[in-house]
Amino acid sequence: MSLSTHVLDATRGRPAEGVTVRLERDGRTVGTGTTDQDGRLRDWLPDGEPGAGTYRLVFGTGAYFARLGVETFYPEVVVTFTVADPAAHLHVPLLLSPFAYSTYRGS
Template sequence: MSLSTHVLDSVQGRPAEGVPVRLDKGDRLVGTGATDQDGRLRDWLPDGEPGRGVYRLTFDTAAYFSDLGVKAFYPEVVITFVVDEPDAHYHVPLLLSPFAYSTYRGS
Protein backbone atom coordinates (compact mmCIF):
# COMPACT_ATOMS: atom_id res chain seq x y z
CA MET A 1 0.00 0.00 0.00
CA SER A 2 1.20 3.44 -0.77
CA LEU A 3 -0.21 6.94 -0.59
CA SER A 4 0.88 9.99 -2.55
CA THR A 5 -0.46 13.47 -3.16
CA HIS A 6 0.21 16.22 -5.67
CA VAL A 7 -0.72 19.86 -5.00
CA LEU A 8 -1.09 22.23 -7.94
CA ASP A 9 -1.49 25.97 -7.52
CA SER A 10 -4.11 26.67 -10.17
CA VAL A 11 -3.67 30.46 -9.98
CA GLN A 12 0.05 30.36 -10.65
CA GLY A 13 -0.22 27.36 -12.96
CA ARG A 14 2.56 25.42 -11.25
CA PRO A 15 3.20 22.88 -8.49
CA ALA A 16 2.69 24.10 -4.93
CA GLU A 17 6.04 23.56 -3.25
CA GLY A 18 6.38 23.44 0.53
CA VAL A 19 2.77 22.76 1.51
CA PRO A 20 2.78 21.11 4.97
CA VAL A 21 0.68 17.92 4.97
CA ARG A 22 -0.35 15.54 7.72
CA LEU A 23 -2.17 12.21 7.65
CA ASP A 24 -4.36 11.09 10.53
CA LYS A 25 -6.43 7.99 11.22
CA GLY A 26 -8.97 8.95 13.86
CA ASP A 27 -7.01 10.65 16.65
CA ARG A 28 -3.70 9.04 15.63
CA LEU A 29 -1.10 10.94 13.62
CA VAL A 30 0.20 8.60 10.93
CA GLY A 31 2.70 10.88 9.17
CA THR A 32 3.73 14.40 8.21
CA GLY A 33 5.65 15.95 5.35
CA ALA A 34 5.78 18.83 2.89
CA THR A 35 5.38 18.87 -0.86
CA ASP A 36 8.57 18.91 -2.93
CA GLN A 37 9.51 21.25 -5.82
CA ASP A 38 7.11 19.30 -8.05
CA GLY A 39 4.28 19.71 -5.53
CA ARG A 40 4.42 16.00 -4.69
CA LEU A 41 4.60 14.03 -1.48
CA ARG A 42 5.35 10.33 -1.86
CA ASP A 43 7.16 7.59 0.06
CA TRP A 44 6.57 9.49 3.29
CA LEU A 45 4.77 7.01 5.52
CA PRO A 46 6.01 4.26 7.83
CA ASP A 47 5.85 0.68 6.54
CA GLY A 48 2.38 -0.79 6.77
CA GLU A 49 0.66 2.59 6.63
CA PRO A 50 -1.98 3.27 5.73
CA GLY A 51 -3.89 0.04 6.28
CA ARG A 52 -7.65 -0.33 5.99
CA GLY A 53 -9.73 2.47 7.46
CA VAL A 54 -10.80 6.08 7.20
CA TYR A 55 -8.00 8.62 6.86
CA ARG A 56 -7.74 12.39 6.85
CA LEU A 57 -5.19 14.39 4.84
CA THR A 58 -4.79 17.96 6.12
CA PHE A 59 -3.05 20.53 3.93
CA ASP A 60 -1.81 23.68 5.70
CA THR A 61 -2.81 26.12 2.97
CA ALA A 62 -2.49 29.13 5.30
CA ALA A 63 1.26 28.50 5.63
CA TYR A 64 1.65 28.04 1.87
CA PHE A 65 -0.22 31.20 0.88
CA SER A 66 1.32 33.23 3.71
CA ASP A 67 4.79 32.38 2.37
CA LEU A 68 3.64 33.77 -0.99
CA GLY A 69 2.17 36.91 0.60
CA VAL A 70 -1.30 35.94 -0.59
CA LYS A 71 -4.46 36.34 1.49
CA ALA A 72 -6.52 33.14 1.32
CA PHE A 73 -10.00 32.13 2.46
CA TYR A 74 -9.27 28.51 3.48
CA PRO A 75 -6.58 28.14 6.17
CA GLU A 76 -6.52 24.39 5.60
CA VAL A 77 -7.97 21.79 3.28
CA VAL A 78 -9.04 18.49 4.82
CA ILE A 79 -9.69 15.48 2.60
CA THR A 80 -11.23 12.42 4.26
CA PHE A 81 -11.07 9.16 2.33
CA VAL A 82 -11.40 5.39 2.79
CA VAL A 83 -8.66 2.83 2.25
CA ASP A 84 -10.43 -0.43 1.48
CA GLU A 85 -7.76 -2.12 -0.64
CA PRO A 86 -4.56 -2.13 1.45
CA ASP A 87 -2.42 -3.43 -1.44
CA ALA A 88 -3.50 -0.66 -3.84
CA HIS A 89 -1.82 2.68 -4.50
CA TYR A 90 -3.85 5.70 -3.42
CA HIS A 91 -3.15 9.08 -5.02
CA VAL A 92 -5.04 12.12 -3.71
CA PRO A 93 -4.35 15.27 -5.78
CA LEU A 94 -5.32 18.77 -4.68
CA LEU A 95 -5.95 21.68 -7.06
CA LEU A 96 -5.57 24.84 -5.03
CA SER A 97 -6.27 28.56 -5.24
CA PRO A 98 -6.76 31.18 -2.50
CA PHE A 99 -10.56 30.95 -2.74
CA ALA A 100 -11.28 27.46 -4.09
CA TYR A 101 -10.00 23.90 -4.16
CA SER A 102 -10.80 20.61 -5.85
CA THR A 103 -9.74 17.01 -5.39
CA TYR A 104 -10.31 13.56 -6.88
CA ARG A 105 -8.93 10.04 -6.60
CA GLY A 106 -5.96 9.90 -8.93
CA SER A 107 -3.94 6.99 -10.16
Protein backbone atom coordinates in the same frame (compact mmCIF):
# COMPACT_ATOMS: atom_id res chain seq x y z
CA MET B 1 -0.70 0.40 0.51
CA SER B 2 1.20 3.40 -0.70
CA LEU B 3 -0.12 6.96 -0.73
CA SER B 4 1.03 9.96 -2.73
CA THR B 5 -0.29 13.45 -3.33
CA HIS B 6 0.37 16.28 -5.74
CA VAL B 7 -0.57 19.90 -5.02
CA LEU B 8 -0.97 22.34 -7.91
CA ASP B 9 -1.38 26.09 -7.40
CA ALA B 10 -3.96 27.02 -10.04
CA THR B 11 -3.45 30.77 -9.60
CA ARG B 12 0.23 30.54 -10.41
CA GLY B 13 -0.06 27.64 -12.86
CA ARG B 14 2.74 25.83 -11.00
CA PRO B 15 3.30 23.05 -8.50
CA ALA B 16 2.81 24.15 -4.89
CA GLU B 17 6.18 23.58 -3.23
CA GLY B 18 6.46 23.55 0.55
CA VAL B 19 2.89 22.62 1.48
CA THR B 20 2.85 20.67 4.74
CA VAL B 21 0.70 17.55 4.67
CA ARG B 22 -0.43 15.45 7.61
CA LEU B 23 -2.13 12.04 7.42
CA GLU B 24 -4.47 11.23 10.30
CA ARG B 25 -6.32 8.09 11.33
CA ASP B 26 -8.58 7.78 14.37
CA GLY B 27 -7.52 11.21 15.63
CA ARG B 28 -3.79 10.51 15.55
CA THR B 29 -1.10 11.56 13.09
CA VAL B 30 0.36 8.61 11.17
CA GLY B 31 2.49 10.54 8.69
CA THR B 32 3.74 14.03 7.87
CA GLY B 33 5.63 15.55 4.98
CA THR B 34 6.15 18.60 2.78
CA THR B 35 5.63 18.82 -0.97
CA ASP B 36 8.78 19.02 -3.08
CA GLN B 37 9.63 21.44 -5.91
CA ASP B 38 7.25 19.50 -8.16
CA GLY B 39 4.43 19.79 -5.60
CA ARG B 40 4.63 16.06 -4.89
CA LEU B 41 4.80 13.98 -1.74
CA ARG B 42 5.53 10.27 -2.04
CA ASP B 43 7.25 7.54 -0.04
CA TRP B 44 6.53 9.40 3.20
CA LEU B 45 4.66 6.91 5.35
CA PRO B 46 6.08 4.44 7.87
CA ASP B 47 5.82 0.74 7.08
CA GLY B 48 2.46 -0.72 7.95
CA GLU B 49 0.52 2.50 7.33
CA PRO B 50 -2.02 2.92 6.10
CA GLY B 51 -4.11 -0.19 6.46
CA ALA B 52 -7.81 -0.40 5.69
CA GLY B 53 -9.91 2.35 7.27
CA THR B 54 -10.84 6.01 7.08
CA TYR B 55 -8.11 8.66 6.83
CA ARG B 56 -7.76 12.42 6.63
CA LEU B 57 -5.16 14.30 4.61
CA VAL B 58 -4.67 17.78 6.10
CA PHE B 59 -2.97 20.29 3.79
CA GLY B 60 -1.43 23.43 5.33
CA THR B 61 -2.73 25.81 2.68
CA GLY B 62 -2.85 28.91 4.90
CA ALA B 63 0.88 28.79 5.66
CA TYR B 64 1.65 28.16 1.98
CA PHE B 65 -0.26 31.24 0.80
CA ALA B 66 1.07 33.34 3.70
CA ARG B 67 4.64 32.65 2.49
CA LEU B 68 3.57 33.98 -0.91
CA GLY B 69 1.93 37.06 0.62
CA VAL B 70 -1.49 35.96 -0.66
CA GLU B 71 -4.72 36.14 1.33
CA THR B 72 -6.63 32.86 1.44
CA PHE B 73 -10.05 31.79 2.66
CA TYR B 74 -8.96 28.27 3.63
CA PRO B 75 -6.31 27.96 6.36
CA GLU B 76 -6.25 24.24 5.67
CA VAL B 77 -7.84 21.75 3.33
CA VAL B 78 -8.95 18.40 4.74
CA VAL B 79 -9.63 15.46 2.45
CA THR B 80 -11.25 12.45 4.13
CA PHE B 81 -11.12 9.14 2.28
CA THR B 82 -11.53 5.41 2.83
CA VAL B 83 -8.88 2.77 2.19
CA ALA B 84 -10.62 -0.45 1.21
CA ASP B 85 -7.63 -2.32 -0.24
CA PRO B 86 -4.42 -1.90 1.79
CA ALA B 87 -2.43 -3.43 -1.10
CA ALA B 88 -3.44 -0.67 -3.54
CA HIS B 89 -1.66 2.56 -4.41
CA LEU B 90 -3.70 5.71 -3.79
CA HIS B 91 -2.93 9.11 -5.27
CA VAL B 92 -4.89 12.11 -3.93
CA PRO B 93 -4.15 15.29 -5.94
CA LEU B 94 -5.18 18.76 -4.78
CA LEU B 95 -5.81 21.66 -7.17
CA LEU B 96 -5.54 24.81 -5.10
CA SER B 97 -6.30 28.53 -5.28
CA PRO B 98 -6.78 31.07 -2.47
CA PHE B 99 -10.58 30.81 -2.59
CA ALA B 100 -11.28 27.36 -4.06
CA TYR B 101 -9.93 23.83 -4.25
CA SER B 102 -10.75 20.49 -5.84
CA THR B 103 -9.52 16.95 -5.40
CA TYR B 104 -10.08 13.52 -6.87
CA ARG B 105 -8.77 9.97 -6.65
CA GLY B 106 -5.86 9.83 -9.05
CA SER B 107 -3.74 6.96 -10.25
